[in-house]
Structure formats: structure tokens, C-alpha cells
Amino acid sequence: MLQINILYVGNIKDKFYAEAVQEYEKRLSAFCKVKNIELKEEKPPENPSDAEIALVIRKEGDRLLEAIPKKGYKIALCVEGTQISSEELAKKMASVTVSGDSEITFIIGGAFGMDERVKKAANYRLSISKMTFTHRMMRVILAEQIYRALNILSGGNYHK
């Protein structure tokens, strides 16, 4: 069975996002195993300077690099990545598994963005939107897109 890992900085504070993620992951369990790897968020001082923000990104980057599974295909979510449709994400996931990888790790950075080293460590950079979303909302969007992709691949009629 396909193993999906969601590697993520920070916990989900908002109850509604936590419930939404839970719901999609429950539905996902019909198609794959899902493992959440939640890493500690770095707390910047109030009104952080650019250097302080860079430090947060670097420290969170260290944690992400250490936690990235050695095996499998890695997809980093970042705004400068490639935008693809839900159907194309489904095809992408199919081609990864056909090539022999039975493990796909999606990586979501922290509130201030993702370290360049993490982006380089990934096999693919995926952009969901030109808009900036909260990284917590991103986790819901990602769970729904993975569910949508696996539903497309299984010939399901999920569409809303």
C-alpha cells in the first residue's frame, strides 16, 4: 500500500483545521497509509528583523532536513514551484509509484517559508497558488488534494 508522509513544521492550533485534516486523512486511509511528521516550530521575537526571520527559517530547515525520510519521492510545497492541476498531480503520483517508489513525502515549511536547502533536497517543487496561504490551511488543502488525486486514480467520482 502507498505510504504518504506529511512532513510539517508547527502544530495545527485551530480546531477547525485540525478537524478538516482529520476528516480527509480518515478518507485517505481507504487508499494509502498516512503518516504525519510534525516538527517543532521556531518562535521568533515580536516584530522580527530580516536576520531573525532568516534564522527561524534556517533552524526549521535543519529540523526538516533531519526528518526527511531517506526513502521515496519528496515533494516540497513552495510558491516558486510548478503549478499543476489536480489531474496532473494524480498523474505525477501515479508515475512515481509506477517507477517503484511506494512512499511519497510532502513537505510544508513554517510560517515564514521554507529553507532553500530543503527545496533542493526534494525531487519536485509544487506550487498550489501565487497567493500566500497560512501554512496550517496549506495542510488542509494538501490533504484534500492528495485525496482528490487518489480518488481520480481509482476512478472514483469525488468532485466536491
Next chain:
Amino acid sequence: MLQINILYVGNIKDKFYAEAVQEYEKRLSAFCKVKNIELKEEKPPENPSDAEIALVIRKEGDRLLEAIPKKGYKIALCVEGTQISSEELAKKMASVTVSGDSEITFIIGGAFGMDERVKKAANYRLSISKMTFTHRMMRVILAEQIYRALNILSGGNYHK
């Protein structure tokens, strides 16, 4: 005070999405008045044909056209619209209000998409992503983006 209307087909079934929308609309009330205009969703038969889907879109389109406020600037959310960043959305909203419109209506179509006539009736077509989202999730994303835009314009430090 700026008036934001969210014109929308279908109710929010999932409790977590309803709560998320509620939370962002509460925060939005510091910046603007928000009015939700929720229209009845058309129920297609099981496994609808293309013609049946087209009929759903047309009927929902009739309702949207009737409900669109006469006044103000209208922004239709559709996948073939223009993608802009959150900062650009903020600038767009600022330029609309500077030009004298104190009312902006965002329009979200139903589960099967938006009638072409509605898209034509809008002043602007906005695309959030190449990916397909549920139209319920779209309402959360939109509320968060409007909040983010108004926060940017007010010089706030909301970023996550």
C-alpha cells in the same frame, strides 16, 4: 466602511469549514461589513450526464445572475481567471475602493463550476489555483485571502 459580499451557491455542510469561515469573518468585521448571500444548490441525479451537469450550471447561473448586487465591483472566482498574489489582491481591492466603489462582491460557483454568463457579468475573473478545490473549501480560502488583503492594506502584521 467597505462592504464585502460573498455570493455563493450551496451551504457549507462540513462543520469545520463553517467554523473556519466564521472565524475569518469575525476577524474581517474589524475592517469591513461582510454579507453572505447563499443560494440554493441544484441537485443533479446520480452519475449525471454532461447535459444534466450543464443544466445544473445553467440553473445555478440563473440564480447567481438574479442575486448579483447591482452596485459595486464584482469578482468571479474561476480557474481560467487571472492568478495574482495576495499583495496584488490587496492592491486590486485598494484601487477598486479608490475609484469610488465601496462594495465588492466575490462570486463562487457551485460544485460543477460557474455559468459563463456569470463570469461575463463580473468585472474581474480571479483564479486561486490551477488545482480544483471543493467550492466549500474555496469559501474558507477566500475569507482568509480577503482578511489577509485588508490586513496588508492596514499595515498589519498578520502573516500566518
